[in-house]
Amino acid sequence: MKVACVGGGPAGLYLSILLKLQDPSHDITVHERNAEGSTYGWGVTYWRGLRDKLHTHDPDSARALAEHSVSWTEGVARVRDLTTRHPGDEGFGIGRHQLLDLLATRARSLGVRVEYEREIDAAATPEADLVVASDGVHSALRTARAAHFGTELREGRNHYIWLGTTKVFDAFTFAFVETGHGWIWAYGYGFGPDRSTCVIECAPETFTGLGLDRADEADGLALLEKLFADTLDGHALIGRAPADGSSPWLNFRTLTNRTWHQGNLVLLGDAAHTTHYSIGAGTTLALEDAIELAAALREHTALPEALDRYERVRKQALLPLQSAARHSAQWYENLPRYMQLPPEHMFALLGQRHSPVLPYVPPQLYYRLDRAAGRLETLRRFKRWLGPKLARTAEARSSASGG
Template sequence: MCVKVACVGGGPAGLYLSVLLKRQDPSLDITVHERDPEGSTYGWGVTYWRGLYDRLHEEDPESARALDRDSVRWRDGIAHVRDLTVRHSGEQGHGIGRHRLLEILTARARELGVRLEHEREITADDLPDADLVVAADGVRSALRTRHAAHFGTEVTAGRNPYVWLGTTKVFDAFTFAFVETDHGWIWCYGYGYGPDRSTCVIECAPETWTGLGLDRASEDGGRALLEKLFAGVLDGHPLLGRSGGTPWQTFRTLTNRTWYRDNLVLLGDAAHTTHYSVGAGTTLALEDAIALAAALREHSELPQALARYERERKAALLPVQSAARYSAQWYENLPRYVRLPPERMFALLGQRHSPLLPHVPAQLYYRLDRAAGQLEPLRRFKRWLGPKVARTVHARALAARE
């Protein structure tokens, strides 16, 4: 039975877990340890969708109402390809500044009696004295790294460089822009998260990155070049970096064979990452917190609770991780799609999570998908064939590794 809980990491996952545990049992002694000063964070805005919106209102209506008040919403997606534009309506999305999200969760945790310790570095050699220690310290988790062999940690680097920027341009829809240069294509994803700010993630192939000189440019020089390339969607607004620098990087997909060791359990990015193009990172972190809190509520013995948490979350992650892999590959193979008529390209952009798409000619897939939307037998065929292709690809990958 847990009496004392230590959350190492004051991001959304650790803070929300502390809120849920305190709501379940106000007598718990809970401390969140965060190495950075209060109010400092990385990133710009985060996205979430209706499914998470509903879950948050069920789990803690108080923080959910605050989140709702400060979120922006959109239904449309827009793709700009050269001088052509396509717009489609879809599921309602939500965006909120990461800084504001942390303020909401911090205030709610304090209100419930959680102890918050900022500027406190916790190491694997100096763990807090607690019945349960939660490693919510991110993708580079020091607590997980110390026992990487036990956790079965694997990190796979992606191919394309990307940079995570902000802008004062407020996008009224989830916006994609694809620009052709003498060195290949470069593209951005943009979405609003406040009344005067948007996130703008820019990505390209390695040869485009080096061909444009972005690998050698100063930070200011690189942003000036990107502002020129994406002038059509930025409407004269600047791109913004963060203090301390905003480096280009390649995405690191992290997985773990197991998520707990004795009384130490992994949460959020310390346990898993999924490619940013599916916009699920914050959602998965908060869903981890919901699942761990539920497991601790329903099992009085810690080993059983942690085993249930791991089992449920790994199962829930499988389709998301698969979708993220195929989404990243879609962008890595952009030339296959980008010269299609814009409305067809945008339709396949929406299908980028499909395990079938990489193995079918793009034009044929488009026609098949259009037909499947009208004929139930084709829908069933598509659902049947997609998993079979995915299993074949997975088996071949395993064989290649062996």
């Protein structure tokens, strides 16, 4: 089979690896419009569940990613001058440039052609049995057929900026700072021995009130460094102004498509769907798309059936994550509702931000109910553990007494 992946992000590269592993005779080319090594972004996150899946499907690339990733097992929240730290799931960070370099190297080792600085005209797609649009949220191939795919974009209310920093966070860190114009907050996580990602977000009124809409890059970074000085421990923030001169501040856009394929063209990763960055799942979902598409192509020799199965399975798998992402974004858009709580309570509700119930229950009441439910579940688990032990003890006593 001849396959053309348009877009050299994680989804397209990993799909090419999986397809080559399934059948080395596949003729696969990955077309990337940017120069090699010129990727945008800082670090990306993934979690233990994805790590285990990667080991199952390609141990070689999984080991390479693990060797170049940093990890954490705690979450930290800083509210004003108070800090709380809690254990959490094991998470991993890796530089986006490093991730793409590792995947491209692995793909080439298997015989995939990875061509950089290759712009694909949406009106003249490559000659191939399967064309994969893995060219991101701004996908030219999808945009040219937006009416067929039923593409919808919904823009979020808050502004955010994606930055790097020389501060190395040892935990996934949330920092909330109150200003005279409202709250501004940051998400920080490490991705290398000397770098971390720092995503900063605020409401529109805070954005304009602080003058971030008018500041140039240097002045904007200086202001943010001052606001988050305690969290950054005096380290610098590192920006990357867009080449076209536009603002580096963005509004997150949630993208959905009614259908994901047309003829021999199929959408993959961010070209098919996006989920709010606050749940840290973008890279994971892109790689899981690739895993499922490869599985569908292996199990169905007819392309229409394979693409139907891929779309059906992935859409179903995405439903709970899309719901979680939507509610997480809304939690931050309604942040003042939670900031008068004690930091421990606020941090607990930060962990519950995916709940569809939380927006409709007073925060302090929700916290109490959640704690009560947690204690009840702990009691239930204890009873399930204790029951068999008591039964065995009673049986042993009965045997000893001859009864």
